[in-house]
Every structure is written in structure tokens, then in C-alpha cells.
Amino acid sequence: MTADRLARSVRRQLGLGRVLPLGGPGDTVWVTERAAAGVLRAAAEAVPGIRLGALRIGAAKGPDGAEGESAGAAGAPPGSAPGSAPAGALPRRPLRVEAGFEATADHPLPESAGRLRDALWEAAVESVGLEPEAIDLTVTGLLEEGGPRPACPEEDADPPEEGRRTTTAGRAAAAVPGVAGLTSRLGGQRHPSQVQIAVGTGHRALDVGRAVAAAVTAVTQDATTVVVTDIAGG
Numbered sequence: 001m002t003a004d005r006l007a008r009s010v011r012r013q014l015g016l017g018r019v020l021p022l023g024g025p026g027d028t029v030w031v032t033e034r035a036a037a038g039v040l041r042a043a044a045e046a047v048p049g050i051r052l053g054a055l056r057i058g059a060a061k062g063p064d065g066a067e068g069e070s071a072g073a074a075g076a077p078p079g080s081a082p083g084s085a086p087a088g089a090l091p092r093r094p095l096r097v098e099a100g101f102e103a104t105a106d107h108p109l110p111e112s113a114g115r116l117r118d119a120l121w122e123a124a125v126e127s128v129g130l131e132p133e134a135i136d137l138t139v140t141g142l143l144e145e146g147g148p149r150p151a152c153p154e155e156d157a158d159p160p161e162e163g164r165r166t167t168t169a170g171r172a173a174a175a176v177p178g179v180a181g182l183t184s185r186l187g188g189q190r191h192p193s194q195v196q197i198a199v200g201t202g203h204r205a206l207d208v209g210r211a212v213a214a215a216v217t218a219v220t221q222d223a224t225t226v227v228v229t230d231i232a233g234g
Helices: 004-013 032-045 109-127 168-174 205-220
Strands: 020-024 029-032 050-059 095-104 132-143 179-182 194-200 225-231
Touching: 020 032, 020 168, 020 205, 029 205, 032 050, 032 095, 032 109, 032 225, 050 109, 050 168, 095 109, 109 132, 109 205, 168 179, 168 194, 194 205, 205 225
Parallel strands: 029 225, 095 132, 194 225
Antiparallel strands: 020 029, 050 095, 179 194
């Protein structure tokens, strides 16, 4: 098994999902699928008459109908610093959100789908920094009107790990506004050019990640990869 496949396998076992690119080609910021999905699920909870089911965030499909290779397998994405992509991360190409949902019959299903799509899109862009190429929704069932609303499936909600890193890079990252703490979801912070963080409430993950990358690069003089592994409120 290659290192890239091993990284993806470990993340699946830990429930972290894919590592998704944030920002444009010149950015070195990434987010775990679990962290991003948590924010989208929280937004769906606020849509009346909707129960979100399975949700997946992945690379948009190419003309052949297949997703692109991971950035780790294909090398650093164009415009990114060499080695900036975490092992097994998706390449910097358009993303796609796919989700199933149930809805009550008191509104036409297309209307319910539109309200849910708007909520997911706003959360993805404004709270995380993702700009999905498409949000594909599938109706999986009807909810009973007036009945108790079933809870959305929840991800493993273990709290962010407090970083014990006392290096200059770690202190620089932790001091950035919006950073709730350093984490080690992807196997620890053993390399000074990669920092894993939790983002606090009310902060956009992409903006915080960019600020951390700049702060750490300023003290290490090396291009810094930032992986957002937790987002408060998600």
C-alpha cells in the first residue's frame, strides 16, 4: 500500500474523511471533510422541515465522470508550494457537495431543496471558505408533518486536542485570532512546515488558515501548510 493510500485509509478509520483544498492555487490551506461537513450540517438544522442525511464533499467529476487523483499522488497542485499538500489530499480543483435529505410535504419538494441548497452554499462559502461547483441533492423520503424532527446523523464529536507544541511555529500559529487551539488529527505535528488547527466560533476557516500560514512562514521562512481539522459550531 502506498503512503498516499495509507493516509486515506487512516483518515477514513478516524472519520476525518477527505482533506479538501481551501482557497485558490496559491494557497496552502486545507480542511478535513468532517470539519467542513459539520458546519454544513449545522446550517441544515436551521432549515425548517428538513432532515439532512448522508453528506459527501469531494472533487467535482471530470468529463470522463471520474474524480481527480489526490494531490499527494499527483504532486503539488499548480501554483502551490512544493510539498504543500498533505498526504492524500484532494487536488486544487472544483469541489462538489452531494447530500440526501428528507422533507415534510407542507412545501413543494423543489422549494425545500432550494432552501436547503441555499443554506448549504452560504455555510460552505461564508463559514468555511469552500466554493463548491455544485450542490447535488437527492430526496430520500418524506417527514411526517407536525411530528418530532429526527436528529441529523452526527459525526464523532470529540473535542479538539490541545496542542502541546512549544516551538516558535506553534506559538505563532496559536497566537492568530480565530485559532481555538493546535490539533494533531492527521498523525501529529512532526514537521515544522505543517500546522493543524481548530478554528473558533465566528471565524471563517479559510481566513484563519491564511493568517496562520502567513504568521508561521514569517518566523520559519518556510512555506507553511495549514490543515483545519476542527471548526467550532459545526
